[in-house]
Amino acid sequence: MTSPASAADEDAAPCFASAPDCLILPLKRGFFCADLIDMPNFLVYNGRVVEKSTMENMMQQDVFEQFSLLILKMSKVVQKIKALEMVPFDLKAVHVMILYLLRMHREGLSVSELCRQTLDDKAAVSRAVAVLRERGYVVPDDARLSPVRLTKEGEELAAYITGRAACAVSEGGVGLSDEERTRFFSVMETICNNLEKYQKKLLKESSIREEL
Numbered sequence: 001m002t003s004p005a006s007a008a009d010e011d012a013a014p015c016f017a018s019a020p021d022c023l024i025l026p027l028k029r030g031f032f033c034a035d036l037i038d039m040p041n042f043l044v045y046n047g048r049v050v051e052k053s054t055m056e057n058m059m060q061q062d063v064f065e066q067f068s069l070l071i072l073k074m075s076k077v078v079q080k081i082k083a084l085e086m087v088p089f090d091l092k093a094v095h096v097m098i099l100y101l102l103r104m105h106r107e108g109l110s111v112s113e114l115c116r117q118t119l120d121d122k123a124a125v126s127r128a129v130a131v132l133r134e135r136g137y138v139v140p141d142d143a144r145l146s147p148v149r150l151t152k153e154g155e156e157l158a159a160y161i162t163g164r165a166a167c168a169v170s171e172g173g174v175g176l177s178d179e180e181r182t183r184f185f186s187v188m189e190t191i192c193n194n195l196e197k198y199q200k201k202l203l204k205e206s207s208i209r210e211e212l
Contacts, residue, residue, distance in 0.1 A: 078168075085164050089157065091135075094120065094128045096161055099150070102138065103158035108147025 082093035097118045101109060109117070115125045129148055132138045137154035140146050150158055173181050 081168055094124060095132060098128055098132065099154065099158040099161050102148060102150045103162060108149035110147050
């Protein structure tokens with residue numbers, strides 16, 4: 001008499017015999033991982049039998065999704081932290097990096113330089129600088145004539161921001177050793193540089209297609 005497990009295995013066998021190159025099959029009752037010994041091109045993934053090449057594609061998609069979501073989440077969390085830190089001063093997140101950068105460059109920075117380092121567009125940076133100027137945190141009155149610099153009040157606020165930024169970085173690195181933290185930033189820098197190269201490659205290919 002054939003057992004239920006054996007019957008299920010017999011039912012499953014034709015599925016693999018006629019399976020296409022890329023497939024995902026649900027595990028049938030009575031099908032055991034040991035049965036994959038005779039099918040080296042298949043793996044079990046989340047309760048499903050998956051062809052190895054399909055598995056590689058799925059893993060790449062998982063990595064892309066995880067990477068994209070983590071970067072997006074981190075960016076949004078950082079923006080929210082900046083916004084919360086600026087509430088007592090009635091300023092916004094966009095002002096944080098400008099004040100921080102101006103403290104790092106005591107000689108001052110032009111609006112164009114601020115745009116380049118903050119990665120914000122010129123209109124957003126110009127509006128942010130105008131607000132800081134109205135609050136007495138930066139000079140001169142006309143940023144088009146000379147570099148934007150911090151006032152005494154601006155220096156004090158920028159020093160506060162630098163301290164709060166150090167706290168945020170410290171909190172974000174809880175549980176990481178100095179070696180892990182250094183390695184993390186090194187890996188992130190490598191990924192960023194590689195993506196910039198890929199972006200330039202896409203732009204070049206796009207321009208070539210337009211010329212054609």
